[in-house]
Amino acid sequence: MKNVVERRSPSVRVVALGGGTGLSTVLRGLKEHIAERGKRRLKRPIADLTAVVTVTDDGGSSGRLRREYRVLPPGDIRNCLAALSRDELLLGQLFQYRFPAGRGLAGHSFGNLFLTALTNVTGDFPRAVQLSAQVLAIRGRIFPSTAQNVTLQAELEGGRVVAGETNISRSRKRIARLQLVPRRVRPLPEVLAAIREADLILIGPGSLYTSILPNLLVEEVVEVIANCSATRVYIANVMTQPGETQRYSVADHVRAIYAHTRRKIFDFVVINRTPVSPRLLRRYAAQGAEPVDPSLGELARMNLKYVTGDVLQQEGVVRHDQSRLASLLLENFVKHKGVR
Helix, strand or coil: CCEECCCCCCCEEEEEEECHHHHHHHHHHHHHHECCCCCCCCCCCEEEEEEEECCCCCCHHHHHHHHHHCCCCCHHHHHHHHHHCCCHHHHHHHHHCECCCCCCCCCCEHHHHHHHHHHHHHCCHHHHHHHHHHHHCCCCEEEECECCCCEEEEEECCCCEEECHHHHHHCCCCEEEEEEECCCCCECHHHHHHHHHCCEEEECCCCHHHHHHHHHCCHHHHHHHHHCCCEEEEECCCECCCCCCCCCEHHHHHHHHHHHHCCCCCCEEEEECCCCCHHHHHHHHHCCCCECECCHHHHHHCCCEEEEECCEEECCCEEECHHHHHHHHHHHHCCCCEEC
8 A cells, every 4th residue: 555745845843742651762763863953964854853741640759749749740751851862871861760769769760859859949840841851951842741730530341430540550441431630721832833833743652541642632732733734643552451452453542542532633553563472472461461453454444544664672571663663754754755
């Protein structure tokens, strides 16, 4: 199946939405392709890279800081800061350093504490994120999807309502409906501006109900994505998640997103085609997870174009390979190439 994505400009503006390790993987792969100011000889295809990060985490270090200091959860933001850091070997590692012991310190990462302290100093979490970005000299920009303190709430099959991202992730029943509390949430103006100006919008990979959908439950964010001129790409997960997406195909993931956003917001889907090794299949099966069925026929019936590629990394865990994923995205959606 051939389709062509055309871009007139040699460099593009990219917005990536998500959370967890999935968004960090995408950012880490793309940052090496960002054009740097003052280095005209280095022709790189990305003019600007913006990350829009979910802020519903309530577990671990982020949850403790959220409850004790009434700040937005810093964990996913911290991961993105480290991923885009120019000096990931030193400052990036410092931000990711997790204290192994100490009363009150054990389990906290330095970056989470830094963001919390800076929020208290400035009185503004988004401002603290931007100042942290300057300290790390990141390539790109990072914004929380909203500056409001929001809670994730899910209605499970059978009618039970579960509040909080951690409780939702632990549930083993299918999720019928997801919403933010409060429901009317204001996005950051910078987020809307970045989406309007984008040439390419990337959503995923990541936990469907706890990393992807929280950003898309912000109504104005979805409205701008639906009406923008950018190419909109969903990067499908490689494995299902017990409870959240057990037995979900790629098409099921897309249908769940469309059901919650009430809009068809994707132009393309990116799907891994590398088989998972038998050893890792057995390990994941013991946890109730399996490879996500690509469901190419269903996608075609949904009039959704797709790109398949060998983007799998299998080193103890199954995840996207950041370099190969970045190359696939650039080749198909940036560099005037045909899409197969």
